[in-house]
Amino acid sequence: xxxxxxxxxxxxxxxxxxxxxxxxxxxxxxxxxxxxxxxxxxxxxxxxxxxxxxxxxxxxxxxxxxxxxxxxxxxxxxxxxxxxxxxxxxxxxxxxxxxxxxxxxxxxxxxxxxxxxxxxxxxxxxxxxxxxxxxxxxxxxxxxxxxxxxxxxxxxxxxxxxxxxxxxxxxxxxxxxxxxxxxxxxxxxxxxxxxxxxxxxxxxxxxxxxxxxxxxxxxxxxxxxxxxxxxxxxxxx
Amino acid sequence: xxxxxxxxxxxxxxxxxxxxxxxxxxxxxxxxxxxxxxxxxxxxxxxxxxxxxxxxxxxxxxxxxxxxxxxxxxxxxxxxxxxxxxxxxxxxxxxxxxxxxxxxxxxxxxxxxxxxxxxxxxxxxxxxxxxxxxxxxxxxxxxxxxxxxxxxxxxxxxxxxxxxxxxxxxxxxxxxxxxxxxxxxxxxxxxxxxxxxxxxxxxxxxxxxxxxxxxxxxxxxxxxxxxxxxxxxxxxxxxxxxxxxxxxxxxxxxxxxxxxxxxxxxxxxxxxxxxxxxxxxxxxxxxxxxxxxxxxxxxxxxxxxxxxxxxxxxxxxxxxxxxxxxxxxx
Amino acid sequence: xxxxxxxxxxxxxxxxxxxxxxxxxxxxxxxxxxxxxxxxxxxxxxxxxxxxxxxxxxxxxxxxxxxxxxxxxxxxxxxxxxxxxxxxxxxxxxxxxxxxxxxxxxxxxxxxxxxxxxxxxxxxxxxxxxxxxxxxxxxxxxxxxxxxxxxxxxxxxxxxxxxxxxxxxxxxxxxxxxxxxxxxxxxxxxxxxxxxxxxxxxxxxxxxxxxxxxxxxxxxxxxxxxxxxxxxxxxxxxxxxxxxxxxxxxxxxxxxxxxxxxxxxxxxxxxxxxxxxxxxxxxxxxxxxxxxxxxxxxxxxxxxxx
Numbered sequence: 001x002x003x004x005x006x007x008x009x010x011x012x013x014x015x016x017x018x019x020x021x022x023x024x025x026x027x028x029x030x031x032x033x034x035x036x037x038x039x040x041x042x043x044x045x046x047x048x049x050x051x052x053x054x055x056x057x058x059x060x061x062x063x064x065x066x067x068x069x070x071x072x073x074x075x076x077x078x079x080x081x082x083x084x085x086x087x088x089x090x091x092x093x094x095x096x097x098x099x100x101x102x103x104x105x106x107x108x109x110x111x112x113x114x115x116x117x118x119x120x121x122x123x124x125x126x127x128x129x130x131x132x133x134x135x136x137x138x139x140x141x142x143x144x145x146x147x148x149x150x151x152x153x154x155x156x157x158x159x160x161x162x163x164x165x166x167x168x169x170x171x172x173x174x175x176x177x178x179x180x181x182x183x184x185x186x187x188x189x190x191x192x193x194x195x196x197x198x199x200x201x202x203x204x205x206x207x208x209x210x211x212x213x214x215x216x217x218x219x220x221x222x223x224x225x226x227x228x229x230x231x232x233x234x235x236x237x
Numbered sequence: 238x239x240x241x242x243x244x245x246x247x248x249x250x251x252x253x254x255x256x257x258x259x260x261x262x263x264x265x266x267x268x269x270x271x272x273x274x275x276x277x278x279x280x281x282x283x284x285x286x287x288x289x290x291x292x293x294x295x296x297x298x299x300x301x302x303x304x305x306x307x308x309x310x311x312x313x314x315x316x317x318x319x320x321x322x323x324x325x326x327x328x329x330x331x332x333x334x335x336x337x338x339x340x341x342x343x344x345x346x347x348x349x350x351x352x353x354x355x356x357x358x359x360x361x362x363x364x365x366x367x368x369x370x371x372x373x374x375x376x377x378x379x380x381x382x383x384x385x386x387x388x389x390x391x392x393x394x395x396x397x398x399x400x401x402x403x404x405x406x407x408x409x410x411x412x413x414x415x416x417x418x419x420x421x422x423x424x425x426x427x428x429x430x431x432x433x434x435x436x437x438x439x440x441x442x443x444x445x446x447x448x449x450x451x452x453x454x455x456x457x458x459x460x461x462x463x464x465x466x467x468x469x470x471x472x473x474x475x476x477x478x479x480x481x482x483x484x485x486x487x488x489x490x491x492x493x494x495x496x497x498x499x500x501x502x503x504x505x506x507x508x509x510x511x512x513x514x515x516x517x518x519x520x521x522x523x524x525x526x527x528x529x530x531x532x533x534x535x536x537x538x539x540x541x542x543x544x545x546x547x548x549x550x551x552x553x554x555x556x557x558x559x560x561x562x563x564x565x566x567x
Numbered sequence: 568x569x570x571x572x573x574x575x576x577x578x579x580x581x582x583x584x585x586x587x588x589x590x591x592x593x594x595x596x597x598x599x600x601x602x603x604x605x606x607x608x609x610x611x612x613x614x615x616x617x618x619x620x621x622x623x624x625x626x627x628x629x630x631x632x633x634x635x636x637x638x639x640x641x642x643x644x645x646x647x648x649x650x651x652x653x654x655x656x657x658x659x660x661x662x663x664x665x666x667x668x669x670x671x672x673x674x675x676x677x678x679x680x681x682x683x684x685x686x687x688x689x690x691x692x693x694x695x696x697x698x699x700x701x702x703x704x705x706x707x708x709x710x711x712x713x714x715x716x717x718x719x720x721x722x723x724x725x726x727x728x729x730x731x732x733x734x735x736x737x738x739x740x741x742x743x744x745x746x747x748x749x750x751x752x753x754x755x756x757x758x759x760x761x762x763x764x765x766x767x768x769x770x771x772x773x774x775x776x777x778x779x780x781x782x783x784x785x786x787x788x789x790x791x792x793x794x795x796x797x798x799x800x801x802x803x804x805x806x807x808x809x810x811x812x813x814x815x816x817x818x819x820x821x822x823x824x825x826x827x828x829x830x831x832x833x834x835x836x837x838x839x840x841x842x843x844x845x846x847x848x849x850x851x852x853x854x855x856x857x858x859x860x861x862x863x864x865x866x867x868x869x870x871x872x873x
Contacts, residue, residue, distance in 0.1 A: 050762065052762075071761070071768075072761040072762055073764050073765055073766050073767065076762060076763065077764050081764075082762050083762075084758070084759065084762060088759045088762065089759070090752055090755050090756045090759055090760070093748075093751065097751075097752075100745075100748060101748060101749075101752050101760065101763040101765065102763045102764060104745040104749060105749075105764050105765065105766070106764075149763055153763060294672075294673075296672075296673050296676060296677075298612075298680070343854050343857070343858065349676075350609070350610035350816070351812065351857055353610060353612075353676050354610055354808040354853070355854065355857065357612070357804075357805060357808065358805050358808065358809060358846070358849055358850045358853050359850055361801070361802060361805045361849075362805075362847045362850040363847075365845075365847070366847060489801060490684075493680050493684055496677060497680075497681070497684075500677055536691060536692055536693075536695045536696070539691060539696055540687075540689075540692045541688070543684055543685075543687060543691070544685060544688035544689060547682070547683075547684030547685035547687075547688055548681075548685060550680070551678055551681035551685065554661060554677050554678045554681060555657070555660065555661055555664070555678070
């Protein structure tokens, strides 16, 4: 089966289990969101999938190839790109350098310049600030920069960790609509981890609800939104 | 199950070990006795590193310089004031403590590479001072001659055990071994007491330590002061058994050798220091004999010990980066 | 002769020139330390040892090449290879083993000390502990203007120019090339760099190689003004460290400025006070900088808890 297939994945920090055997899949071109409170194991899941932390058990396949045991940079080069939590930009570098970082290991013929132009069209505010250091950007702009750099890496599977964190509602809306447009225009497969259930489910095809390192519910985004029990106990509104 | 041995009982055990070690000096040749004294000096010096690095987490590459301060202070006091050698050794320890106290204030504000580099500069800078001040004797240094063996020692019942003359080397051994044992006893008591607990808390988590009311900077100063008094004592002992204080004794290599000894013994293992000290004394001799077997030139004899010591250091750090710590059952 | 406040102007200028020359060497050494610090957060105390081996290799190659300048190139290549090897075969495996443990800060420092000792020993085994001459075709005699000869020689000029060229080369590499971008990104944020597809481990090896090359330049340029022995560059390590700290340990520009400032300071101390207090002076300057301006002249404010 192509796409992302995760089976019985376990992650532990020492003796503390962060993820206790979760299974799910994301079919190609799908946008799936994982929803849960702080400490539900969402970030650990993405960090395990992108090779940043070792797994304690289980398997994860991307297009029928196991992705465990590879360095993060090699997974990036294979198209699995992770935008880490907390506006992952390098503050000491300029906006343009942050963007270029995703392209310097690619061949010139790979069309990096064209993607960069597309990214700047998608987030025009970055284009106005190319020469500025990234630490002068607002939170929303940093998130755009982080996503922009991920796009320059030419992802096939995009792992997004809480892009809404600490952002104002209007900015969140802007970023989420950009994610929704990207995914259709570039044909991306997206795994979006979020606490902001409402915004995430609004653009997702399906949702998976995490609690204490386990999957407690999953289903079509529209069905999850409509389920009164889930709304009350996990989605928090 | 281990029984808790009271510190007084341990003192008794140490005294017994000391007597046995001293009695043994009657049965081995002069070279071994001298090497025994060397081991004792290194035990004290390594204990000073263990106290600092193993328990308070601060790394000093400058303890060779502190040893130099102790050595020169002891030598000057002995030659100038004509005090007994025992008092001179105490002066060495005191001078080390004062230097450590001052250094501790700088060290309390530094960490990691900054502390290592600063103490490294000290290790290079202090010995070079000897050339600047006439009173320190320049390159040749100052002689430190504690004179003949007192008759109460050479005619004591202990001296009658075994055979051989009562040489100055044997006398050095008699002096240094009890000091080394006493050092271990004292340091052990410091570490198991409230000060040691503060050191450990500060090492494992400085922020948490400060939250529970440990004044981290004054604890660091204390760690440096205690550690340096031992280094000063070791320096004075070294000057005594060598018969002189000279810049050539307290080189950068000495500072590195001490760190090596501490690492070899598992940085936070006090008793391991004895093994570390023995290794440090054994390496030059073993490699010298290997060098002779290889029909070695002066090149080999002069450099093989350094190569072996450094290789051991690298391998120890690679294989046992957290120290060859023996787990103590509870 | 021009005098100001009773001090001879010629002496001041001469001292200044000598200071810039020795300062250039400190700058190179500081640059090497900063490159390693930035790439792996380790102060590489083996740097002086690596420079010594590279210089000896340059010295050996000169016997065959009969050209000092080609032998300097050989030394640079050797320094780069050695630096890369130390990172790839000792430091990286060690960093993996100690990650997150209590020894994570101390073990790498001790390992670099071990490497320093090992290199000094091996150099002694091969070349002996005697002084050898590694000579440059440039004169070590000072320039003459009219009737006065100053202490500053063509070799001193070569040191200053060589150091400036190396600094300029690194400035270009760091600021205008893809490799430079990867080096900077990996040093600031290794994890984010990995997630951007940068092979951080490889970049670190390159950082160590650059440092090794810079140290080799320092060794090969300074040695003709003195002599070569297994520990003839030990003092350079301390000066380099002090210079790097003056510059903020994280800044390449700071390393350059720190070295020259220290060199000039030393030259004046040497001229007006005496040789044996120089290293005590270095120590006092170091403590002063660390306690008063902890982030160095080029650094931002903030503590020095690394």
